[in-house]
Amino acid sequence: xxAMLPRLVFWCIxxxxxxxxxxxxxxxxxxxxxxxxxCPLCMLQRYxxxxxxxxxxxxxxxxxxxxxxxxxxxxxxxxATLGAFLGxxxxxxxxxLHILPGDQGYGGAVLGLHLYSWAFVxxxxxxxxxxxxxxxxxxALPEAPDKNSMGDRLSSVIGLAFLAIVxxxxxxxxxxxxxxxxxxxxxxxxxxxGH
Amino acid sequence: MDIIIxxxxxxxxxxMWRGAPRWLVLTCWFGTLxxxxxxxxxxxxxxxxxxx
Numbered sequence: 327x328x329a330m331l332p333r334l335v336f337w338c339i340x341x342x343x344x345x346x347x348x349x350x351x352x353x354x355x356x357x358x359x360x361x362x363x364x365c366p367l368c369m370l371q372r373y374x375x376x377x378x379x380x381x382x383x384x385x386x387x388x389x390x391x392x393x394x395x396x397x398x399x400x401x402x403x404x405x406a407t408l409g410a411f412l413g414x415x416x417x418x419x420x421x422x423l424h425i426l427p428g429d430q431g432y433g434g435a436v437l438g439l440h441l442y443s444w445a446f447v448x449x450x451x452x453x454x455x456x457x458x459x460x461x462x463x464x465x466a467l468p469e470a471p472d473k474n475s476m477g478d479r480l481s482s483v484i485g486l487a488f489l490a491i492v493x494x495x496x497x498x499x500x501x502x503x504x505x506x507x508x509x510x511x512x513x514x515x516x517x518x519x520g521h
Numbered sequence: 522m523d524i525i526i527x528x529x530x531x532x533x534x535x536x537m538w539r540g541a542p543r544w545l546v547l548t549c550w551f552g553t554l555x556x557x558x559x560x561x562x563x564x565x566x567x568x569x570x571x572x573x
Contacts, residue, residue, distance in 0.1 A: 370560060370564075374557070376530045377553060377554065380530070380533055380537065380550065383534060383537055383538070387538060412554065412558070485538065489534050492530055496528050503523050508523065508564070
């Protein structure tokens with residue numbers, strides 16, 4: 327079991343990247359298909375998800391290159407935790423904005439919770455997860471599969487999917503923000519098209 | 522500001538992917554963090570009428 331732990335941790339971190347790629351992908355789907363335009367606080371939460379996941383991506387890439395050391399691993403976990411903490415602050419501000427009885431909240435609800443409430447839950451999960459990884463660190467420095475193996479390729483595909491979702495967001499924000507310095511509080515359309 | 526933040530995030534992701542120097546990635550990461558905090562401060566214009 328002890329010998330399997332580094333490999334298990336490697337795949338758990340990959341799973342974290344998959345989860346946040348899916349969450350950001352679903353929010354993009356709700357935006358493009360459902361017509362739910364993100365408010366500035368929603369976008370800040372997306373940035374925090376990306377910022378946090380970058381820590382995970384860095385760990386995986388260094389493990390694949392064989393240059394991951396204890397100090398780098400701990401530092402990257404710290405980056406991820408800090409990103410998640412910042413996201414939790416953004417999400418809690420939005421929850422507080424709509425917490426009073428009678429307030430319908432911003433946007434639609436999924437499984438009874440608004441997206442910013444779900445975002446808060448995911449940030450808490452990431453903070454807990456990185457804490458656990460930190461506790462286990464002495465016995466479980468992530469170990470990548472052999473180069474060009476099926477596992478190595480799968481891990482690269484996961485990383486590339488995350489890169490793609492960040493790129494899609496970068497292109498989308500140009501359309502949403504247009505030539506403005508910041509997003510409006512309640513966006514009604516894509517500013518680049520004159521809305 | 523949002524455009525700058527997202528392109529910085531994409532740049533950091535690419536830099537990590539291609540194995541760029543650690544100081545460059547860390548500088549950009551913390552720079553983006555500060556920009557995000559600044560943007561949050563810009564959007565938070567009033568204290569909420571809640572009592573804790």
